[in-house]
Amino acid sequence: MLGDSCVDLGQGFPNFDPPEFxxxxxxxxxxxxxxxxxxxxxxxxxxxxxxxxxxxxxxxxxxxxxxxxxxxxxxxxxxxxxxxxxxxxxxxxxxxxxxxxxxxxxxxxxxxxxxxxxxxxxxxxxxxxxxxxxxxxxxxxxxxxxxxxxxxxxxxxxxxxxxxxxxxxxxxxxxxxxxxxxxxxxxxxxxxxxxxxxxxxxxxxxxxxxxxxxxxxxxxxxxxxxxxxxxxxxxxxxxxxxxxxxxxxxxxxxxxxxxxxxxxxxxxxxxxxxxxxxxxxxxxAQPFHGLESYYEWLRQDYARRRDIMVNALEAGGIKTARSQGGFFLLGDISGLSGPDGPLHESWQASLRPGEAADWTTCRALAAEIGIVSLPVSPFFGHGTAEHIRTRFARFCFAKTDATLEEAAKRLKSLRA
Incomplete structure (x- = not known):
C-alpha cells in the first residue's frame, strides 16, 4: 500500500546486489x-x-x-x-x-x-x-x-x-x-x-x-x-x-x-x-577491499550497518536487544503502543479485533512514518505471556545506506 514511499525493514534479505565477483x-x-x-x-x-x-x-x-x-x-x-x-x-x-x-x-x-x-x-x-x-x-x-x-x-x-x-x-x-x-x-x-x-x-x-x-x-x-x-x-x-x-x-x-x-x-x-x-x-577466501578475505569485509560491513540501525532505533525511543550477528535487531516497541503513544491516531486506526498488539503497533508504525517492520509474536509459542510475545518488532538492517539513513530520519520524528 505504501508503494515507493515504503522503507522496508521487514523482509529478511538485502535490497542491494551482491559483490561484483x-x-x-x-x-x-x-x-x-x-x-x-x-x-x-x-x-x-x-x-x-x-x-x-x-x-x-x-x-x-x-x-x-x-x-x-x-x-x-x-x-x-x-x-x-x-x-x-x-x-x-x-x-x-x-x-x-x-x-x-x-x-x-x-x-x-x-x-x-x-x-x-x-x-x-x-x-x-x-x-x-x-x-x-x-x-x-x-x-x-x-x-x-x-x-x-x-x-x-x-x-x-x-x-x-x-x-x-x-x-x-x-x-x-x-x-x-x-x-x-x-x-x-x-x-x-x-x-x-x-x-x-x-x-x-x-x-x-x-x-x-x-x-x-x-x-x-x-x-x-x-x-x-x-x-x-x-x-x-x-x-x-x-x-x-x-x-x-x-x-x-x-x-x-x-x-x-x-x-x-x-x-x-x-x-x-x-x-x-x-x-x-x-x-x-x-x-x-582471497583478499578483498584491503582486508584478508571477503568474509572479514562482510563481517565489518554488517557490523557498521547494525550500528547505524541501533542508533536510528534508539534515537526514536525504541530500545534494542543486543544483536551480535545476522541481519536483524529486535526493538522494544512496547512504548509505542496505545492511543497516547507517539503513533497517535495511526495506532487507533490500526486496531483489529483479536489481533496481537505487536501487529497493531507495526501496522501503525508503517502508517505513521512509512517504516515496515516484522511483528515478533509469531516467533513465540502460544503459551508465552502476551506482554512478552508482543514486546518486540524485528528490524532488518541488510539494507543500503540510503535506506538506513531514511529510516533514521523517520524514526527520529517519533521523538518530535
Missing part, C-alpha cells in the same frame, strides 16, 4: 565456452550436489570442524537451507525415537511450520531475557526440563533469528551436556548467519583461513559430530538468497537416508548456481 562468477559460468562437462550446465546435476561443489564444501568444513569429511557421503547440497532443515527433521523423525522437535524461543517460524507439516509435535523453550544487559541468554534448567524420551530433535540456531544472539561457547557446551543425557536426540544446527558475527563471543578460534570469526560449530564440540546435522547456505553470506543453494553436513549414518530420499523432494539444486558458487568460494 559473485555476479561475475555466474556470468562466467553462463557465458563461458561450451566444452566438455560445461555442456551439461543447463541440465540436472548429481542430486546430492554437484561434485565440484561438495568437494569444495567438504574441504572447507574439514578446516572448520577439524576432521576429515567424505564429500560424497557426508555433504548434501539442497534447495536453500529450507530444504536442508526439512530433510534433517524428516531424518530425525524417521528413526522412530519420539515425535517431538524442540527449538529455543523466540524461534524462526519455519521450524514450527515444517515440524507440523511432518506431523511432529513442536515444543519451544524460552531463552531468558536479561533486562539489565538487554540480551537473551540460555535458560539451561528450562531446556533440561523440556528434553525427554519423546524428543527426537533439538534445533540450535546461532547466530539466532530473530534476536541476533551469537551463543557463547559455554552455552553450546551446556546444551551438548544435556544432549549427552538423551542418546536418541539429533541436534540440527542452523548456522546460516555464521559469517556475520559482529561482537564475537568467547570461544575457541579456528585456524582455518575462511573460518567464521567468533562462531562455534556445534558439531565440533566433544562427542557432538555423531549427533549433529549442520545446516547452512550461500544466500545470507553472499547476498544471493535467490540462488537457492543450501547444504547439510553430517555423519554417514544420518546422511545416507537423506541422500537416498532427496530425489523425491528435489532432483537437484540449480546446476548453474551450484557451479558458479564453486568459483565464488575460491574467490571469497
Amino acid at each position: 559473485v555476479v561475475q562468477a555466474l556470468r562466467d559460468e553462463l557465458e563461458g565456452p561450451v566444452v566438455g562437462a560445461v555442456r551439461t550446465r543447463h541440465q540436472y546435476t548429481r542430486t546430492a550436489g554437484h561434485v565440484t561443489l561438495v568437494e569444495a564444501l567438504a574441504e572447507r568444513y574439514e578446516g572448520h570442524l577439524g576432521r576429515p569429511l567424505d564429500p560424497m557421503k557426508e555433504v548434501a547440497v539442497t534447495v536453500g537451507a529450507t530444504n536442508a532443515l526439512f530433510l534433517a527433521m524428516q531424518a530425525a523423525l524417521a528413526r522412530g525415537h519420539g515425535r517431538e522437535i524442540v527449538a529455543l524461543e523466540p524461534f524462526f517460524e519455519l521450524y514450527r511450520s515444517q515440524a507440523r507439516g511432518l506431523h511432529a509435535e513442536f515444543r519451544s523453550v524460552p531463552l531468558r531475557f536479561d533486562e539489565e544487559a538487554h540480551a537473551f541468554e540460555l535458560d539451561e534448567a528450562a531446556l533440561a526440563e523440556a528434553l525427554g524420551p519423546d524428543t527426537c530433535a533439538l534445533i540450535v540456531n546461532t547466530p539466532h533469528n530473530p534476536t541476533g544472539k551469537a551463543f557463547e561457547e559455554w552455552e553450546l557446551k551446556a546444551i551438548a551436556k544435556l544432549v549427552e543425557q538423551h542418546p536418541h536426540i539429533l541436534v540440527i544446527s542452523d548456522e546460516v548467519y555464521k559469517y556475520m558475527i559482529f561482537d564475537p563471543p568467547s570461544g575457541s578460534p579456528s585456524t582455518a583461513k575462511d573460518a567464521p570469526k567468533g562462531h562455534v560449530h556445534f558439531a565440533k564440540l566433544p562427542g557432538m559430530w555423531e549427533r549433529t546435522l549442520t545446516v547452512s547456505s550461500a544466500g545470507k553470506t553472499f547476498g544471493i538468497t535467490g540462488w537457492q543453494i543450501g547444504w547439510l553436513i553430517g555423519p554417514k549414518q544420518w546422511m545416507e537416508p537423506i541422500q537416498r530420499f532427496m530425489p523425491n523432494l528435489q532432483f537437484c539444486a540449480p546446476t548453474l548456481t551450484q557451479r558458479a558458487l564453486c568459483r565464488v568460494l575460491r574467490q571469497a
Whole structure:
C-alpha cells in the first residue's frame, strides 16, 4: 500500500546486489565456452550436489570442524537451507525415537511450520531475557526440563533469528551436556548467519583461513559430530538468497537416508548456481577491499550497518536487544503502543479485533512514518505471556545506506 514511499525493514534479505565477483562468477559460468562437462550446465546435476561443489564444501568444513569429511557421503547440497532443515527433521523423525522437535524461543517460524507439516509435535523453550544487559541468554534448567524420551530433535540456531544472539561457547557446551543425557536426540544446527558475527563471543578460534570469526560449530564440540546435522547456505553470506543453494553436513549414518530420499523432494539444486558458487568460494577466501578475505569485509560491513540501525532505533525511543550477528535487531516497541503513544491516531486506526498488539503497533508504525517492520509474536509459542510475545518488532538492517539513513530520519520524528 505504501508503494515507493515504503522503507522496508521487514523482509529478511538485502535490497542491494551482491559483490561484483559473485555476479561475475555466474556470468562466467553462463557465458563461458561450451566444452566438455560445461555442456551439461543447463541440465540436472548429481542430486546430492554437484561434485565440484561438495568437494569444495567438504574441504572447507574439514578446516572448520577439524576432521576429515567424505564429500560424497557426508555433504548434501539442497534447495536453500529450507530444504536442508526439512530433510534433517524428516531424518530425525524417521528413526522412530519420539515425535517431538524442540527449538529455543523466540524461534524462526519455519521450524514450527515444517515440524507440523511432518506431523511432529513442536515444543519451544524460552531463552531468558536479561533486562539489565538487554540480551537473551540460555535458560539451561528450562531446556533440561523440556528434553525427554519423546524428543527426537533439538534445533540450535546461532547466530539466532530473530534476536541476533551469537551463543557463547559455554552455552553450546551446556546444551551438548544435556544432549549427552538423551542418546536418541539429533541436534540440527542452523548456522546460516555464521559469517556475520559482529561482537564475537568467547570461544575457541579456528585456524582455518575462511573460518567464521567468533562462531562455534556445534558439531565440533566433544562427542557432538555423531549427533549433529549442520545446516547452512550461500544466500545470507553472499547476498544471493535467490540462488537457492543450501547444504547439510553430517555423519554417514544420518546422511545416507537423506541422500537416498532427496530425489523425491528435489532432483537437484540449480546446476548453474551450484557451479558458479564453486568459483565464488575460491574467490571469497582471497583478499578483498584491503582486508584478508571477503568474509572479514562482510563481517565489518554488517557490523557498521547494525550500528547505524541501533542508533536510528534508539534515537526514536525504541530500545534494542543486543544483536551480535545476522541481519536483524529486535526493538522494544512496547512504548509505542496505545492511543497516547507517539503513533497517535495511526495506532487507533490500526486496531483489529483479536489481533496481537505487536501487529497493531507495526501496522501503525508503517502508517505513521512509512517504516515496515516484522511483528515478533509469531516467533513465540502460544503459551508465552502476551506482554512478552508482543514486546518486540524485528528490524532488518541488510539494507543500503540510503535506506538506513531514511529510516533514521523517520524514526527520529517519533521523538518530535
